[in-house]
Amino acid sequence: MELRHLRYFCVAAEELNMTRAAARLHMAQPPLTRQINQLESEIGARLFERGPRGLTLTAAGQFFHEHALQILEKVDTTVTATRRIARSHRELFGIGFVPSLFYGQLPLLVRGLRQKDDVELTLVELTSIQQIQALKAGRIDIGFGRLRIDDPEIEQEILFEEPLMVAMPHGHPLEGTTPSMAELAEYPLILFPATPRPSMADTVLGMFRRRGLKAKIAQEANEMQTALGLVVSDLGITLVPEQVKRQQRDGISYAYLAE
Incomplete structure (x- = not known):
């Protein structure tokens, strides 16, 4: 074809x-x-x-x-x-990113780079593990992810840390509280991303496992926005990085965890 x-x-x-x-x-x-x-x-x-x-x-x-x-x-x-790019004679610079980082500092970095006359930016939405593969293949030059993935060929540095928050539909019994992981285990959980793994989904499941708890997985989604849409539909709760709270999506309340 x-x-x-x-x-x-x-x-x-x-x-x-x-x-x-x-x-x-x-x-x-x-x-x-x-x-x-x-x-x-x-x-x-x-x-x-x-x-x-x-x-x-x-x-x-x-x-x-x-x-x-x-x-x-x-x-x-x-x-x-x-x-x-050929006409401008600019250097091509590829950036991989996980979507949730665009609610925080990443847009400011991109804006600054775009103002440089000698750089042509390409932005590629990738999970953390996909960024490792893309770096090795030369498809991107730098990646911004949420997981530290052990790989001796890739240099990694922690830029900042932030807590996870619970995203829940308006009117949920936990709204307005600071719930514990044990309390979260009582409610259906929407997990993301479904693939590829390892991912933030494994981080979330590990938080339950380390406390001897079992999450009630109601649905898995590949995209965070899909997961939030399922929350609005009252199919369950989900855990998201703090920066996502800035989105102010209708129908969703956020709460910090007790732990």
Whole structure:
């Protein structure tokens, strides 16, 4: 599969007519039809239903169209950024970060670096363990994570420490209190990230284990924002770094732990 196949498909999905799609692509209709047929054969799914009134996207075709557009947009953005870097002769500097750090000091650091004339920044959202892999592969130059991961090839330094807080829905029985870990163990817990591990999820589970407690895991989420959305939906509580409190999300109350 090549990028041109994705472009052919997206134009055909927009026009829902092979003749009009071929005209937009400045090619004859039969070759375009063959390319679409080959794409369907390679994927192993029908992307279009052919009818007397033209084409309609199948459920698989709708899914593929949505993701093909994202891929093409990412490619176009990457090409544009590459050209900009080549013209500016700036040094490319990659920063990996966990999302919760953007509620604190990290935006100030990024703002300062962006003001430098000789640096082109790329920001990549990665978990702590993914940052280790990205540093080794040379995809980023520095990473800001929340876990110290033992690896002799990576230099790590603690910049600051902060407590964890309980995020709970408004009206929760623990609202307005300073709950203990034993009290938290009585309520459904939303854990994040689900993957990859080790992660903050293991840190949270370790806090319960060290006190001889077992967490009641109600749901696992890959993103912190998803976990907070589940809290608002009253599916459980979750533990988040203190900086997240600055977000002031509706429907959520925060409390410090007794420990």
